[in-house]
Amino acid sequence: LAVSLGELASRFGGEVHGDRGCPIRGVASLERAGEGEISFLSNVQFRRHLAATRASAVILEPRFLPDCPVNALVTADPYLVFARVAQALHPPPPAEPGVHATAVLGRDCRMGDRVSVGPHAVLGEGVRLGDRVRVGPGCVIEDGVEVGADSVLEAGVVLHRGTRLGARVLVHSGAVIGGDGFGFANDRGRWVKIPQLGGVQVGDDVEIGSNTTVDRGALGDTVIEEGVKLDNQVQIAHNVRIGAHTAIAGCTGVAGSAVIGKRCAIGGGVGISGHLEIADDVQLTGTTFVSQSITEKGTYSSGVPFEPTRAWRRNFLRIRQLDDMARRLGELERLIRAMRDSHEPTGDT
Amino acid sequence: LAVSLGELASRFGGEVHGDRGCPIRGVASLERAGEGEISFLSNVQFRRHLAATRASAVILEPRFLPDCPVNALVTADPYLVFARVAQALHPPPPAEPGVHATAVLGRDCRMGDRVSVGPHAVLGEGVRLGDRVRVGPGCVIEDGVEVGADSVLEAGVVLHRGTRLGARVLVHSGAVIGGDGFGFANDRGRWVKIPQLGGVQVGDDVEIGSNTTVDRGALGDTVIEEGVKLDNQVQIAHNVRIGAHTAIAGCTGVAGSAVIGKRCAIGGGVGISGHLEIADDVQLTGTTFVSQSITEKGTYSSGVPFEPTRAWRRNFLRIRQLDDMARRLGELERLIRAMRDSHEPTGDT
């Protein structure tokens, strides 16, 4: 199971300094790595651990090479090369193909090669699973759902009617995809449910975090384009569209019909209102609140800085006076300008 | 399965302009609707799609009638009529009555007529399910829980001891009702659990979203009154009371013993502190933070507007100076008033 450092270099990039034949069996941090393990240095903050590392090799940038006491794999992007090396050395544990005896399958399910369906999973009628799909214990897949090849559902995932997943999608435990959107008409103070009739389209190479929820469209579909990564406890409302390769960190909520661009990076705890658009390549820092469209790429924020509570109490109430303060400030400026104007000519005399 | 436009009008309101006999089989958006489908126009933003629609009929307000190229169902509230029509044309898929062979039932469960219990569901002792209740796959219902007629539990719902659901309650997948509230006494730095001994009462016609959590009361019950709608990933702490017909959007948290009025509309990502009251008919916009009681109906907000991060960094730190700025502003005003007072009399001379 060992791979030589030279082979890692030829498969994943980087230039070997030291012993190309050095056998590598796993990855570990600079501090913990031992013989047969490869580590990486991509954050200057961890440079201090380099000198003492007992890793067999380290993936690093050229600038750190002089300080490296062991074999090195030198590359401009150590974190990326580390990702590829770690994937190669630590493949996910294999799932035994086959349908567990306790799983319950509806009629007309079509399964690809080497599909694995775990204990107590429940599949409705007409479910289609691509080759090598893995369905974890206790998952529920409703009628007619399609899951593309090499996708993995961890434990207790729910895929409701109208959900289609692409290939290589990874859905973590407890995620619910295709539940009803939150749509009601109001009839003299009472809510009347709008039937939620659309579905959810999830593209290839998407990852969806634990206990994240993605609602089906009301009419039409909710769409998660290819390569999107959603962290845990993210909430995606009905008819949202998330552009390809966008990443959204934990606890963020996106309201109905919002359209988010491609390659966005959205921090944790962000709130995005409904019926707006966010351009491609937008970055939102943690806890930002987006209540209007963002039309230009760039980085946006609205998180409020913490303070000792005693200080905060004073500033906190002033926020409610801000408009008043701004008006008074403008008034003072006018007054002073007037005073200066009336003063200066006479002052000169 | 088709219903004539005229029949829809007589059942759900509105006045037909065009062919009352036109057969309608389903609903769709203005853009996607085709023959046999009815659409609606309630948001002026979508007016541009009206002229080109290929729907067989459109539900709309009188003011849009002149622009409608097809049959029309004219009403003052198109969204509400659409909701009723969509419910009639798209009833939820029927569940086969009966208890699945893999479900596990405790002693003394009482089931109404045409109850459906899905695969791998687990019911404790003395559970009572009303007529036509549907329990989805993998649900867990603990001892003594009562579920009213026509209620639906989607997949993997957990109802803990002490939970009582009214009639026509819809609970989405992964919701947990009746888990322990978060209550501890502190004993010299260590937390001592307060046993959570109350229950959860959920009224008729309540909807509870995917992965939402509603804790049992500590003593006494947590109460969700009739007609309340909770979106996904909402957290309701112990001993909260939510008034009838209030709607709460996704990712909102309500802390212990808060009392929320009737007919409130609470946006997403809102935080409501414990032990406070919110009046009836209050609206809270997204991400508002409520740390004191709200005694008057109306709309309230505290979400902070986003900016480009560079600009935000400058403004962000000024928030910590707000109280200081307010004091300095007041001081300047006093100074200038004094200067003017001393200046003007002498200035006139």
Next chain:
Amino acid sequence: LAVSLGELASRFGGEVHGDRGCPIRGVASLERAGEGEISFLSNVQFRRHLAATRASAVILEPRFLPDCPVNALVTADPYLVFARVAQALHPPPPAEPGVHATAVLGRDCRMGDRVSVGPHAVLGEGVRLGDRVRVGPGCVIEDGVEVGADSVLEAGVVLHRGTRLGARVLVHSGAVIGGDGFGFANDRGRWVKIPQLGGVQVGDDVEIGSNTTVDRGALGDTVIEEGVKLDNQVQIAHNVRIGAHTAIAGCTGVAGSAVIGKRCAIGGGVGISGHLEIADDVQLTGTTFVSQSITEKGTYSSGVPFEPTRAWRRNFLRIRQLDDMARRLGELERLIRAMRDSHEPTGDT
């Protein structure tokens, strides 16, 4: 099943005023308690209910004793004594030991005495459960996971590979522990997954709320130290460390590699950025956003106060002008100082 008031006093502290032999069978609130029930008064807000209580006894501070119409258990910390009394009088419902016939167990699982495994639970290979562990219905425990004695998993809990729970840990329904952290390298706009290879260590006496998620470490472990209490829908990212006896309220998110001190009290809806440290004994009020380390113990806040939306709209936009306002204020101060300086000497003439 009744315990005398005197026995409660000797076991849990406090001094009896009244009948030591009075039999107590349960706890209830001041308003609802009846014969055989004991209540408590620890919040002056509820003092008004004391005079009319029909409890057989009340746990209270000395200052409230004169107003107490019934037997009293007098102590400096009524809430703590109440917690102990309630635990004694209301033990959790007993679970029948044994593995349910529908549970699925992998090879080489080791079970302590009187372990209970509920219906449809799934245990992987080599799982170790300590004495009296209770595994609720539908739980999934992956290969090699260890659970310490007297721990309880409610319904539908998922423990992924690499998770180790201490003794007396209570995990509520729907919690997911040990899911993948959110780690990706970027390869020209596409995300490349960093395999998440670490685990999760959970200390003794930890409580984890419903639908809360705790991710495994990337390299190394995520660590929840002993006595930590996590409420519902909390998100703990990879490689976070939470110090002993810290409590975190609902809907709070902690980003990767954050280190939180001991005995902290963190409110609901708080956001904590990654790669920072929070000192011991820090308190954060609800919805605070922590984007830098906190090095001193104390209470911190950043929640923004709500206002009527109309007022808020005015103040809200001024936040974007704050830096400009601060500069203009400074400029005015300089101007006025200059005017005064030039004015005063000449004004005197």
